Amino acid sequence: MSADTPALRLDKVTKRYGATTAARDLVLDVAPGELLTLIGPSGCGKSTTLRLVAGLDRPDEGCVSIAGETVADGRRWQPPEKRRVGLVFQEHALFPHLTVARNVAFGIDRLPRGEQRARVGEMLDLVRLGHLAKRYPHELSGGEQQRVALARALAPRPAVVLLDEPFSSLDETLRAQVRAETVGALRETGTTALFVTHDQTEALSTGDRVVVMRDGVIEQADTPQAVFESPATRFVASFMGDADFLPAHVHDALLTSEIGVVSTVPGWGNVDVDVEVVLRPHEVALAPDPDARAEVVAVEYHGAFVLHTVRLASGSTLRSWQTHAVRYPAGTRVAVSVVPGIRPTLLVGDHAVSEPPR
C-alpha cells in the first residue's frame, strides 16, 4: 500500500432496506491516520455506513475498499472477520466470561503465545488498564469497559477502527475523559477511525473531518471549521450549531438585510441578487437603543454566556450570545448588527453559494 492509498474508500455505495435507501451514492476517502466523525439525525444512515464498512451489511451498489483492497463490490465480498476492521460497537460488548486480558487477546489468537501476551500488554498499557488485566468485565466501570473494548479493537492492528456512539452510555464527565483517552490512543497508534456521534460539539472537537449525513446522503465532509463556518447547505448550517436565516440582498458587493449592511461580498460586484444570510448567535451584536425597532423577546442564561432572542421589525428572529455579565431583559429595544469581520454564509435555496448565481 502506498502512502497515499486511502485507509478506507467508499465509491458510490448504496444500501437499500426494502423501500428505504439507508445509504445513497456515498463517496468518501479516508486517509491513513485520519479520524472522521459521522453525524446526522436519527435514521440518516450512520450505522448503516459503519455496517457496510465492517461487512455486517452488503452494499447494493458501489465499492468498499480497505487499505487499497476491495472488500465489497458487485462481484467481490470479504466477510467481516477477513477485513482489517476493528469495532467498538455497543452491541459488540465485552465477553462477560473472559478476563480483560483474554478479551483483548480475542482477535489475535492466531499469533504465537509470546507475541500475543506482549501485544495484550502493550494494548492495556495504551489504555492504562494494565493493572486490571485479570478482572472480569462486570468488575469494571463503564469507562473502563469502553477502554477494554478499544484495546480489543486495536490489538489486531486494524486498518480502520469503527466506533458507533461508543460513549453514549457514559455520564457527561466520564464521557469527556474516556473520549479524550480514546482519541489519544487512536492518535498514538496512528489508527484511522470512523466515529459515529450524535453530539455536535463532540463531532466538531474530535474529528479531523466531520461527515454530516441526512437521509442516507453525505451532505458535507469537511474540516470542523469548514462545516461550522462554511456549511454547504441549509441543513448543515442548522444542524451543526445554532443558525438563523435572514432574507438579504447583494448589490454591488454589499450584503444588506433588514439589520443594515451585513458585510461586503468580494467578487460580487455588478450583481443584484436576493439571498439568505446565515447568522450564528456569536456573530450577532446587540446595543440597547430606545429608538430601535428590534426587541429582546427571550433571555436564557447558559452560565458563561447568555442567549438573547431578538425579534426584528419584520417579525424575523435572531439569536445573540452575550457574555456572562450582559443581560438585556425581555422588552429591551436593541440595535442589531453583525460582529465586524464576519463573512457569513449565503444561501440560494437550500445551498450555500460562494459565487454570484447566474
Ligand SMILES: Nc1ncnc2c1ncn2[C@@H]1O[C@H](COP(=O)(O)OP(=O)(O)OP(=O)(O)O)[C@@H](O)[C@H]1O
Ligand atoms: N435491517 C434493517 N431493515 C430495515 N430498515 C433498516 C435496517 N437497518 C436500518 N434501516 C433503516 O435505514 C435507515 C438508516 O438507519 P441507520 O441505523 O443507519 O441510521 P442511524 O443514522 O444510525 O440512526 P440512529 O442515530 O438512530 O442510530 C433508517 O430509516 C432505518 O430505519
